Each structure stands twice: as C-alpha cells, then as structure tokens.
Amino acid sequence: MQREWRTEWIKVRYRKVGLLLMAFLMLIFLWVSWALSRNTKEEMADGYRMIFLQLPMIHTILAPTMLAMLASRLCDAEVKGDTLKLLCTLEHKGRLFDMKLLMGACYLALFVFAEVGILFIQGAIYHFQRPLEPVQILFFVLQIYLVSFAIFLLQVVLSFFFENQILPLAIGLLGSFVGLFSWFFANGIGKLVLIWAYYSQLCFVAFDWEKETRVITYYNKPFDVFSFALLIVLLVAGYVIGKSLFLRKEI
Amino acid sequence: MLLQCVRMEQKKLRHSYLWLVFLVIPVIPAVMGGGNYLQNIGILEAEWYSLWTQCSLFYSNFFYAPLIALYCAYIWRIEHLNHNWNQLMTMPIPIKDVFLAKLCLALLCTIALQGWLWVLFVITGKVVGLTGMPPLKIFSWILRGSIGGMGIAALQLVLSMIIRSFAVPIALALLGSIIGLLINNGGLGLFWPYALMLMGMNANQTEDMVGSVIGYWGSAGVFLLVFTIMGIWWLGKKDVVAS
Numbered sequence: 001m002q003r004e005w006r007t008e009w010i011k012v013r014y015r016k017v018g019l020l021l022m023a024f025l026m027l028i029f030l031w032v033s034w035a036l037s038r039n040t041k042e043e044m045a046d047g048y049r050m051i052f053l054q055l056p057m058i059h060t061i062l063a064p065t066m067l068a069m070l071a072s073r074l075c076d077a078e079v080k081g082d083t084l085k086l087l088c089t090l091e092h093k094g095r096l097f098d099m100k101l102l103m104g105a106c107y108l109a110l111f112v113f114a115e116v117g118i119l120f121i122q123g124a125i126y127h128f129q130r131p132l133e134p135v136q137i138l139f140f141v142l143q144i145y146l147v148s149f150a151i152f153l154l155q156v157v158l159s160f161f162f163e164n165q166i167l168p169l170a171i172g173l174l175g176s177f178v179g180l181f182s183w184f185f186a187n188g189i190g191k192l193v194l195i196w197a198y199y200s201q202l203c204f205v206a207f208d209w210e211k212e213t214r215v216i217t218y219y220n221k222p223f224d225v226f227s228f229a230l231l232i233v234l235l236v237a238g239y240v241i242g243k244s245l246f247l248r249k250e251i
Numbered sequence: 252m253l254l255q256c257v258r259m260e261q262k263k264l265r266h267s268y269l270w271l272v273f274l275v276i277p278v279i280p281a282v283m284g285g286g287n288y289l290q291n292i293g294i295l296e297a298e299w300y301s302l303w304t305q306c307s308l309f310y311s312n313f314f315y316a317p318l319i320a321l322y323c324a325y326i327w328r329i330e331h332l333n334h335n336w337n338q339l340m341t342m343p344i345p346i347k348d349v350f351l352a353k354l355c356l357a358l359l360c361t362i363a364l365q366g367w368l369w370v371l372f373v374i375t376g377k378v379v380g381l382t383g384m385p386p387l388k389i390f391s392w393i394l395r396g397s398i399g400g401m402g403i404a405a406l407q408l409v410l411s412m413i414i415r416s417f418a419v420p421i422a423l424a425l426l427g428s429i430i431g432l433l434i435n436n437g438g439l440g441l442f443w444p445y446a447l448m449l450m451g452m453n454a455n456q457t458e459d460m461v462g463s464v465i466g467y468w469g470s471a472g473v474f475l476l477v478f479t480i481m482g483i484w485w486l487g488k489k490d491v492v493a494s
Contacts, residue, residue, distance in 0.1 A: 020422055027426055034433050061313055065425045069418035076416070080332070165417045166325055170272040173317050173421075174279065180309055181283035184290070 047128035049218035068172025071155035256352030281371035320424035399447030402474030
C-alpha cells in the first residue's frame with residue numbers, strides 16, 4: 001500500500017499540479033476580495049455569510065473544469081503514457097484506482113483548507129461585525145469538499161475510460177454550465193440528480209433583496225440533510241460503480 | 252501550400268467528436284437562458300435584448316474561452332503524441348503555414364460557434380414566444396464578439412503549442428476569462444484578450460460596453476497579430492520535445 005502511494009507521488013513529480021491549483025486559489029481570493037470591496041461598510045457587517053454564499057457559487061463555475069483538469073493530470077501517466085497494462089501487472093488494479101482517488105482527496109483537502117484560510121484572512125482585513133459561527137465552517141467544508149470529491153470521482157472514471165481527453169474535459173465544462181444555472185432554478189428532482197447542482201443545493205445561506213432600497217439581507221437556512229444524505233449515497237454508489245467499471249476495463 | 256495545410260489539419264481532426272462538444276455545450280446557455288427569461292419575464296421587459304443578456308452572459312463570460320481552448324488543445328495534442336513533432340518539423344512545409352493552418356481552423360471554429368449561438372438564440376426566442384426576428388444590433392454584437400474571440404483563439408493556440416498537457420491550457424482559459432471579468436469591471440478590458448469576447452458580445456448590458464469602436468477593433472487586431480507572430484516565432488526558434 002505504501003509503495004503504491006509513493007509511486008503515485010513520483011508519477012506527478014514535475015507536473016506542477018499544485019501550482020495550477022494555487023492559481024485557482026489565488027483567483028478565488030481575488031474574486032472574493034473584489035466582490036467584497038464593492039459593498040458598503042454596513043453591508044460588510046455580515047461579510048462571513050456573504051462569503052459563504054459567494055464561495056460555493058465561485059466553486060460551481062471553477063471547480064468542475066478544475067477537477068476535470070486535476071483528474072486528467074493525475075491519470076496522464078496511465079492514459080497518455082499508455083502504461084495501464086504494465087502497471088496492472090505490477091500492482092493490484094483496484095488499488096491503482098483507490099490511489100488516484102486518495103491523491104485527489106489529498107489535493108482537495110489542502111484546497112478546501114486554504115479556502116477556509118481565505119475566509120479568515122478576509123475576516124481579518126474587513127473586520128466583519130457579525131461573528132463567524134463554527135457550525136458554518138463545518139457546513140462549508142462538508143458542502144465544498146464532498147461535492148468536489150464526487151465530481152472528481154466522476155472525472156477520474158471518465159479520464160480512465162476515454163483515451164481522448166476531450167470528453168472528460170467537455171463534461172467538466174458542461175458541469176460548470178449546468179451547476180451555474182442550477183442556482184437560478186427552484187429545488188426539484190432535476191437538481192438532485194445533477195452532481196454539479198449540489199453546491200447550490202447544500203448552500204446554507206440565503207438572501208432577500210429589496211427592490212426599492214436595493215438592500216440585501218443575508219440569513220441562515222437549514223442545512224439540507226436530505227440532499228447531504230443523498231450525496232453520500234451517490235458518492236458510495238459512484239465509487240462502487242466506478243471501481244467495478246475500472247476493474248472490468250480491458251487494457 | 253497554406254490551403255493544403257488547412258486540409259491536412261482538417262483530416263487530423265476527423266473522428267475526434269469535437270463537433271459534438273461544440274454542438275451540445277452552447278445548447279445549455281440557450282436552454283437555461285430561455286428558462287431564466289421565462290421565470291423573470293416580469294422584470295425582463297426588453298424582449299430580444301433581455302433574452303440576449305440571459306443567453307450570452309455566462310457563455311461569453313466564462314465558457315467561450317475554455318471551449319475554444321479545448322479545440323486548440325486538441326489541434327496540438329496530435330503533435331504532442333507519438334513523436335509527431337519530429338515528423339511535423341521535418342516536413343517540407345514553411346513553419347508559418349503549419350501555425351497559420353491551425354489558426355485558420357481555430358478562427359473558423361470561432362465563427363461557426365458564434366453562428367450556432369445565433370441560431371440557438373433565434374430558436375430560444377421563438378420558443379419563449381418572442382415575435383419577429385432579433386434586432387440586427389444583436390447580430391452585430393455576435394460578429395463583434397467573433398472578432399474579439401479570434402485573439403483568444405490565437406493565444407490559446409500558442410499556449411497549447413507550448414504546454415504539452417491537454418488540460419492545463421483549458422484551465423488557463425477559464426482563469427483568464429474570470430480575470431477578464433474583473434479587469435473589464437475595472438474599465439481595462441481592452442488590454443486583456445479574454446475580456447474582448449465579453450465586451451464584444453455586450454453581455455448583460457443595456458448600454459454598449461464597447462466605448463471606443465476603434466479601440467476595440469485595434470485591440471482585437473493587435474492581440475491576434477501579436478499572438479500569431481509569437482506562435483510562428485516560437486515554432487521556428489524553439490527546439491521541439493517529442494514523446
């Protein structure tokens with residue numbers, strides 16, 4: 001197990017995967033900073049809830065393409081290098097799949113950790129009056145991490161299946177589109193079957209906009225436990241199906 | 252020779268399913284834009300113009316650049332694989348024609364994509380119950396967007412040529428688009444290639460986003476020219492890495 005784990009890290013050496021994720025992180029920081037800077041001091045009082053609404057929306061646009069790229073990069077050694085046949089004679093085929101997921105999970109964990117950092121940095125810069133509720137951080141991490149991981153799982157399966165990486169990346173782009181529009185549609189079954197829509201589905205902050213005064217009021221809404229449970233089911237089912245497909249894949 | 256190179260490049264793209272991607276993805280902003288228009292019909296009163304804002308906003312803001320990046324990355328991917336760089340560079344073809352042929356395809360793709368978007372826009376308008384045909388002004392925005400898009404296509408072609416990964420240039424295009432949104436809000440859109448599509452398409456604006464027409468055309472032309480020269484120069488000067 002350790003040997004395979006080390007091998008995976010050797011495969012991505014010099015591939016600058018972390019650098020690209022850093023670029024996305026920087027962009028998220030800039031985007032949030034820009035969005036916050038457009039608000040008045042009064043509006044900024046509830047800055048944390050503002051960020052808890054903005055970050056998932058930004059994620060909906062960026063993450064599907066970013067995760068498609070991450071999965072494609074991680075699977076490059078096998079797909080582009082055409083080394084699956086060789087690798088699967090040296091290590092257990094299923095474990096290779098697990099290692100890819102574990103690597104993605106590590107990158108994602110660091111990414112989400114850094115995003116929580118962004119939250120605190122913005123709080124320190126703008127001194128939001130309304131305090132941060134610890135449970136909000138927990139909801140935020142669950143929301144961003146699990147949805148991103150589910151998308152990553154889908155992208156890994158696609159990247160392994162299609163030698164031509166157009167399709168996985170196109171599906172990543174498609175996911176960004178679908179996810180983005182899901183914010184504007186009412187809740188329904190359609191949203192629950194689309195994995196990219198879970199960023200909006202699990203959002204725990206909502207807002208009211210008064211047309212006359214143009215004032216936005218943010219408020220907490222209950223964390224959608226049903227959608228969360230469904231996401232876990234989708235994740236487990238996706239893992240079982242994805243792994244069995246990979247095990248049965250002719251190499 | 253250039254025409255022959257273009258034909259060669261077209262042959263390389265056969266059976267790539269690229270057309271399917273370009274056919275399907277623009278349908279989503281059209282469908283979603285139409286749905287959004289119907290949901291907010293009380294606020295959106297400018298008919299075709301309102302529908303245009305709904306259909307073009309996300310496409311020109313976030314998705315055109317990654318889409319064309321996908322196309323450019325695929326054009327170069329063929330060369331990055333199977334030692335094809337060596338074959339390409341030893342063929343009795345002027346270097347500039349190699350790059351220009353690929354550029355021609357990327358530009359044609361941009362025009363076709365914009366044309367498809369127009370068709371989808373008209374269909375969406377009819378489905379949501381708008382009467383008559385869209386104003387010609389919107390058509391001129393589509394054309395103007397295509398001109399802006401050409402600079403992006405040239406830049407993506409250069410990036411995909413230099414970066415051997417298929418996915419990285421696409422990710423960079425997405426990053427560039429979002430930075431373009433921020434830069435455009437700062438009023439400096441003319442100096443950032445990725446912002447030109449958004450400006451040209453006049454997405455989500457009632458007043459024209461292009462303040463200076465000469466400035467816009469100049470900027471789009473300069474970007475196209477600079478990236479084309481850069482691409483040809485790089486191809487001629489730098490040694491290839493084939494694997």
